[in-house]
Amino acid sequence: MSTPTDPSTGLERLLEAELTAEPVFLMARAASTGSSAANRRLAELDLKVRHYSVLALACGEEQLTQRELSQFLVLDPSQIVAILDDLERRGAVERRTDPRDRRSKIIAPTEPGRELYARARALVETSTAESLSPLSPGEREELSRLLRKVAF
Amino acid sequence: MSTPTDPSTGLERLLEAELTAEPVFLMARAASTGSSAANRRLAELDLKVRHYSVLALACGEEQLTQRELSQFLVLDPSQIVAILDDLERRGAVERRTDPRDRRSKIIAPTEPGRELYARARALVETSTAESLSPLSPGEREELSRLLRKVAF
């Protein structure tokens, strides 16, 4: 059975196409199917991967400004504004003017925000497990390790 | 020196963030930086990765219809139309009604199209080498192998 999540195309004869050897293509395809799967799960919480990412960073150890979120997530500052408007309207995060530089705003999670993150994280875990199911545990670790090296 | 291609953010303190452990995020970031790098190179030929992908498949062994391109590239049929309009206008490919099913059209490369593909391919190779430079040759192979398993 083929769900919209299923990367299978029924075009097995194309697995030898030259394009299949191109990492750019493979990355794009894997990222595309992976994040639509995650988005489908997160829809239950009315979140998308982009919101989840911001929320995750907000819930982390580091105090981050919008500029830093923008750089780390490779999103235009104006997009961060939009995402934060959503999250703040839902009461998941707060913008606090950085006392050491009143131009910047530090993004802090609220208590409900942390709970939302916990639930979202569980959903993402599920989605990830599903997306990476063709890999062994060792392979998943290796994939993460390699991706981390190229992603930063 | 940090070029727009460079994935480095100068936010090393975030490398331990929980988000960094999420494959969804890593994939998205790697795919994003990877394909913008490739797009930057391909701009020289007035191509984007999406055009390159279609052209590559057209130049392959298999006779593919637009529907098949759409499925394999995970793009809406209407997007394939747009890409083909571009490529056909440039004389790189042709649409030929499939004699066995006159609803479908098979995409065939022209001779200039093949030459264009060859040049584009070289550019993509360069971009890939650059993007994957933090990896050893063995690691690059392994990354491709793992991506192929999750991408299909």
Added chain:
DNA sequence: CGCTATTCGTTGAAAATGTCAATGGTTAAG
């Protein structure tokens, strides 16, 4: 054979995302 349902490429519109310039408030450098 005819009728109906389905598929294909195409068009067009709407939503989401990406990109970029300009602004007010704030800080840094001199």
Added chain:
DNA sequence: CTTAACCATTGACATTTTCAACGAATAGCG
């Protein structure tokens, strides 16, 4: 204290995505 730079924000615009609808062609079935 003045000038330049930086931050978040806004608004405009381009690109990409998503979806419904259409004519042409095929497939299934009576």
